[in-house]
Amino acid sequence: MKINEQLIEIQEHFGVISSEIILITGSIILLILGILRLPLFWIKVFAAVVLLGSFLFAQQVSGFFFTRTIIRDDLSYLMTQLLPLITLGVLCFKRQAHQSYEFYFLLMSVLIGSLFMVGSHNLLILYLAIELTSYASYLLTGFHFNEKGSEAAMKYLLFGGVSSAVMLFGISLLYGAHDSLYFDTLEFSLLGATGLFFFLSGLFFKTSIVPFHIWVPATYEGAPTDAVAFFSTVPKIAGFAALYHVFKWTNGLFNPFLEQLILLLAILTIVWGTLAALRQTDVKRMLSYGAVAHSGFILPLCLVMDTYSIFKYYVIIYAFMNILAFLFVQLHEKEGENLSLSNVSGLGIKFPLLGVISVIWAVALVGLPPTGGFMAKLFLFSTAWQHYGSMDSLYWLTFICVGVLSSAASLYFYLRVPYFYFFKEDQGKKIKINKRYFVILTLLAFTLILLFIQPNILDRFAPMINP
């Protein structure tokens, strides 16, 4: 194909990535508006409009675009729908000093990177997208501009730098083995397999899979809570979606070894995350380990094909739970201080509604009825059992057993927030919470329950084109 024709083709393809283009343009305008010293409220409104625009104008098409570097399918459509909405949720967080137009610009950049992560069909594009999300994330982590925040950002940067170097090395090995950077040209070879594992480590880093999770607790602890809520959902879900794509093209090549390795990592992640969370007293740190454990639950869903719907349910419900939990945490925080469990002691008398909401998100994160978290776990274990039944693989059975046991253990730490809320003595700490947030929290909590009673409502959200 001549370069001329390619250029014309590329021109035609711009419509396909309309939501990304809206986001890019929007975030540049946002930066300009910020420089023009528009009040933060209007910046937020503008960002919300841009996000809604990218949500509304997302195109549901399938195929390869931009000289086969961009792929569009059901999954990437789901992400163009879901991720802007999650970001919209993050905009609703309580006003804190660190929030400025740069903060929101960086949030948008992570979002753009995440969307490209899901849409890429080329190792180099994927690498660039991951770097885009990473750099913006490093900056976001330090936005408290205090010692803890800088330490967290530095840690994140160092670990991230190493992992991206390893990933790049893996990509170069893959290129050496196959002479191509497109996913669908990968073939089995020893060099390629080695390269693939190096390459995957970069994605595992993004999705906080043990042993690539070391940055998580420190980063979550030091970063502003709204940024944490964002990290634990948008780039992570995008990372899983990218993994889903990668496995889709490589699954047949490296099985069953790859499957066993992934399951092993998933089991390790669940165990590690759960055990480490048991002893935390800082709520954000505890939730961070909980999020690590959840990564272990999502990982196998990327591995097996035909689980698009279940993957969809799990990530949507996961996003709801996390946004709710972190919003809850942020509302209780004082400026610049982290929330420890003792800070919420005895608040249940003063704010019974918030107590009930904390029960709902805790129970949802454990995965108990009557919340959407239970449905997500139910679907997950059902798929796992189906695979166990059809393949008689001990790895799947172990995964189910470990998953179930860790749910029981995770009850202990997740329930500690409502536990302190209701069961401990009031320590007379004053916490003011704007009534407006009660509405948002209640709505989110109600949605979690609704997703249990009628999970069908998600059927209409980003449906598959060809089921």
Place this chain on the structure above:
Amino acid sequence: MSSYILSLIIWMPLLGAFTLLFFNERQTSGIKIVALIFSLIQLLFSIGLVWRFDPNYGDHLLTSFQFVEKFSWISMSLGSFGSFNIDYHLGVDGMSLWLVVLSSLITVLGVLASWKLKQQVRSYFMLYLLLSTSIVGCFLALDFFLFYLFFELVLLPMFFLIGLWGGPRRSYASIKFFIYTLVGSLLILVVMIALYLSVGVLDPTSEMMIHSFNLLHMMDSNYFIEGSSLAKDSVLTFMGMPLRAVAFLALFLGFAIKLPIVPFHTWLPDAHVEAATPISVILAALLLKLGGYGLYRIAFSIFPDAALHFGYYIAIFGVLAIIYGGLNAMAQNDLKRMIAYSSISHMGFVLIGLGSFTVEGAAGGMFQMIAHGFISAALFLIVGVLYDRTQNRKIENFSGLATKLPGYSFVVMIVFFASLGLPGLAGFVGELLVLMGAFNVSAVDGMLPNWIGIVAVMGLLITAAYYLWTIQRMFLGKYWVREHSWEPKMKDLEIREWLIFTPLILGIVVLGMYPKIILNTMNHSIELFIAHVGDLKIKL
């Protein structure tokens, strides 16, 4: 038969809980009255259910359910995973009927027993009514998912009811209770998923396999998909055991933690002792029955082959519970703790009855559960009476109460004697039937050896010993209490307390004198159950 009486019974308390939302925290008497009214309505409906119940309905376990309600609740397609179907499916048979009546009665009595509550009344009664809904829901659900939902839903309100209105070590007890029973229910969850994927019907039009959580389909071997993980012909094994056997054991363990069986019983004394009186009553009278009912309805009915295989060991666990619980009860100096251990001991009979695979044994186990519902409720209320007056429950702190509190002592005597199995009172019938079953089966096919029955009888002796000893220490002899400040508070039962005890004592006496009321309605269902469970030959 189209009728919504079962739904009404289940959702009435929840409706009450929603009504309470309109009340102010300070309108305590209004809140109590609303809770009482809604639980009374539930009781009336369940009595109406007994009235309209046909004891000889159906000729097979799968068709013997009455007042069936079935609607599609969740039906969604999950791509190549197939469609996901959950039904709202209720039904009642002779086994669940009396448990429903028992739970609505106990709910009413529990409201009365909580009448003096002062702190956070509204939240208490909302949780209480939610608890009542979920317990009755468990007894009536015929869809495994629905059952599991109610089974889990019991935990949350119970956790808060123990943890917020309990004794000094309440938070420890509530967390322990929650985690123990959660482990059990997660085991049940895994089996539920496996069963769901193994059971299905082929849709003739679309050629797609439609899975379902229908318990009746799970009980019927025709519905199992050929080659699925839990089908009869499944070749899958787990640690060398056939998967069906493993699934049965997981279900058994899940329900047995709730029952409880001996190595997993330690949550029970803690939870019972720390919970407030009405909550202990619910725990002992109803929550333990969830475990027993789950064994009957789910574990045994779905995996009869595996159950038959393990019958002997199950009976051994029963004996162990009887002896160990009894000996522990004897060693306690806290009255409430003693009663908690006696509950463990009495629940052992249910396991023996089940393990015997005879109509007598199964009916005895079921009867034992209902009788124990009445007796244990009364026992915990007895402790509550003493605790209300003195904030103390130590056996050694009281003596000769019979002279000072004659009415109270009268109640105590009847209930204690009922619990130790005096003929003519409720506790006797169930134990007798179970022992008959146990001895019978050893004569017929040697499923259970004779010693099981013999040791169980020894257990009765232990029970008699600790009850009589307690009566001797606390109620006979010269009147004496440890603290002087208690003296003015040692008054006999008041009207409200008589109101609570009268139905229980009436129940205990009527059930003991004329057990036919229950046995007649239950018998047909038990026969069908045994026919379903017992006619399979051992395959493992």
